[in-house]
Amino acid sequence: MKYDVIVVGAGIAGLSSAAYLSKAGLKVLLCEKEERVGGLLNSFEFKGFTFDGGIRAIENSGIVFPMLKQLGIDMEFLKNTVSIGIEDITVKLVSEESLSDYAEILIEMFPESRADIEKIMSEISKVMRYMDVLYGIDNPLFRDLKSDREYLFKTVLPWLVRYRLNIKKISKLSDPIEAYLRKFTDNMSLISIISQHFFKETPAFFALSYFSLYLDYSYPMGGTGVVSEKLGEFIKRAGGHISLGTEISRIDxxxxxxxxxxxxxHSYSKLIWAADSKRFYSAVDIDSIRDIRVRSTVKSKKEAIADKGGGDSVLTVYITSDVEPEYFEKICGAHMFYTPSRKGLNSLEHYELSSMDKEAIYSWIEKYYSLTTYEISCPAVRDSELAPRGQTGLIVSTLMDYGLVKHIKDIGFYEDFKRYSEDYIAKVMADTLFPKMNSKIMDRFCSTPLTIERLTGNSDGAITGWAFTNPEMPAENSFREIAKSVNTDVPDVxxxxxWSFSPSGLPVSILTGKLAADKVLEELK
Ligand SMILES: Cc1cc2nc3c(=O)[nH]c(=O)nc-3n(C[C@H](O)[C@H](O)[C@H](O)COP(=O)(O)OP(=O)(O)OC[C@H]3O[C@@H](n4cnc5c(N)ncnc54)[C@H](O)[C@@H]3O)c2cc1C
Structure with missing residues (x-):
């Protein structure tokens, strides 16, 4: 069958591309290897509970709402207040002023570092101001500027000047967050507590900007996966085809x-690859390229990314409890980042994988689980329909090294490790934040970096593309050049x-999905 455009991967990026291309009247085929759309933006059912399998809530970033509006997709979003907790103190982030409450917790934990904390908070405020500019208006890519001249002249043009200025300032803050914070304090526990729920070596501006992004989160009624489902329905209504259970294994x-x-x-005029980059280069049949120069460029790129690493992954425990949502709402709200100990992960020794046997791994993991930061999400606190009446489902995740879990599988105790993690993390939750849950847990199960790798095909189970620890970033990483991020060395692809831009995440996936669709439309005009 011949299509104008084939899109590979029905995560949010592929869905966004396919939605705009179908809307424009092109003949579109969206191929997804799984039996459902959404990729890392999905929700699933378990015994009457709805859980989010990927991202826990959605940050608008001036992108998500304007995209839905532009496509005419009507959805209800609920407020998603984020809280931060350390040991037995928690704070709700409700406005920019909440930053001072966060500072108070840190001062309570580290009174000797009060002056350092004040300096760090003023850095965070500075970055929040930059981010207000970056994400402060509806991204012009998702507004029809030809018809909306007032928006163009009154909002976009003045914004562009400030945007360019801020991009310049932001690019100066690209040191890894841990190194950046060392400029303000020698207190390694303090540095850990602020930075340990970000990925390794996250650029400082991106990590610090999260204090703005937390205020920007919303939750789709029915679960995060509803966004994917609605986009899928839109594509079909607009005449696009979605082929589920369809893995693309070769490109001629x-x-x-x-x-x-x-x-x-299937044949295409244009192809958009909206899935893992290494999978892309292994699907490209290099022998099918006759032009020697193109063949050699594609081959070099394939070799260059072969040893590049995917970013951090997560281990998630899903818990169903016979405890009412109101209990959790009082303690952690709908969404919390919680660290059970002020000691910080810096106090944990580094490990050499090859020398880790089962006993050494459990000893390390036990310490890790008592020091790490957990992202806790309670869908039913936001939307009571997402659990049976009077009960609550909890999603608890923490960053987890793909290599360690792979090693655990290789040496033969993966299932045992999963049971151990479910029990241990459920116990950490019941012993610290939620004592009432102690005898009221009904079921628990977990997903690991290997689960994510299997379900999405993402290298190393990465949840936001390339690792920041790569000595050279294999994708575009300058905001000024983001439009170029969608190009590949392969003709018409x-x-x-x-995987197309770093730093990444849901808004960047949508943005690059739209950029790729616009480029296809321009080239096929
Ligand atoms: C726990 C968690 C928390 C997160 N929190 C945040 C957050 O707070 N903020 C944020 O911005 N981001 C967050 N993210 C990341 C965000 O969800 C992802 O970056 C984004 O959803 C990725 O979308 P994507 O379409 O680029 O890729 P994916 O969602 O990975 O989609 C790729 C799709 O391609 C399919 N596929 C792969 N290979 C093939 C093939 N050969 N043929 C056909 N189909 C194929 C896969 O099955 C998949 O459906 C989080 C993710 C997780 C898991």
Missing amino acids: VDRKTVETKSGEV LQAGQ
Whole structure:
């Protein structure tokens, strides 16, 4: 079958591309290897509880709401207040002023570092002001500027000047967050507590900007996956085709065809790859490229990314409890980042994987689980329909090294490790924040970086694309050049999603999805 555009991967990036291309009347095929759309933006049911399998809430960033509005997708969003907790003190982030409450917790934990904390807070305020500019208006890409001249002249043009200025300032704050904070304090526990729920070596501006982003989170009624479902419905209504259970395993570049794992062949005028980059380069059949120069460029790129790492992953425990949502609402609200100990992960020794046997791993993991930061989400606190009456489902996750879990699987105690993690993390929750949950847990199960790798095909189970620890970033990483991030070396193939730009995340996946769609529309005009 011949299509104008084939989009590979129905995560939020592929869905966004396919939605705009279908709306424009092109003949579109969206291929997804799983039996449902959404990728890392999904919700699932378990015994009457709805859980979010990927991102826990959605930050608008001037992108999500304008995109839905532009496509005419009507959805109800609920408020999603984020709280931060350390040991037995918690604070709700309700406005920019809440930053001073956060500072108070840190001062309570580290009174000797009061002056350092004040300096760090003023850095965070500075970055919050930059982010207010960056995400402060509806992103012009998602507004129809030709018809909305007033928005163009009164809002976009003055914003562009400030945007450029702020991008310059932001690019100066690209040191890894841990190193950046060392300029303000020698207190390594303090540095850990502020930075340990960010990915390793997250650029300072991106990490510090999260204090703005927390205020920008909303929750779709029905679960985060509703956004994906609505986009899927939109694509079908607009005449696009979605083929589920369809994994693309080979791209014939000169013939402009893709081959599915089950042997079907489809041809395209343009292809958008909205999935893992390494998978892309392994699907490209280099021998199908006759032009020697193109072949050698593609081959070099494939070799160059082969040893690059995916970013951090997470281990998540899903818990169903016979405890009412109001109990959790009082303690942690709907969404909390919680650290059970002020000691910080810096106090934990580094490990050499090859020398870690089962006993050494459990000893390390036990300490890790008592020191790490947990992201806790309670869907039913936001939307009571998401759990049986009087009961609550809890999603508790923490960053987890893909390499460690892979090693655990290789040496043969993966299932045991999962049970251990479920029990231990449920116990940490019941012993610290939620004592009432102690005898009222009904079920628990977990997903690991290997689960994420299997379900999405993302290298190293990465949840936001490339690792910041890569010596050279294999994707575009300058905001000024973000439009170029969708280009590939393969003729008539564009890319979108979390592997196409760094730093990434949901808004960047949508943005690159739209950029790729716009480029296709321009080239096929
Ligand atoms: C626990 C968690 C918390 C998060 N928190 C945040 C947050 O607070 N803020 C934020 O911005 N981001 C967050 N993210 C990240 C965000 O959810 C992702 O970056 C984003 O959803 C990625 O979308 P994507 O479309 O680029 O990729 P994906 O969602 O990975 O989609 C890729 C799709 O391609 C499919 N696929 C792969 N290979 C093939 C193939 N060969 N053929 C066909 N289909 C294929 C996969 O099955 C998948 O559906 C979080 C993620 C997780 C898991």
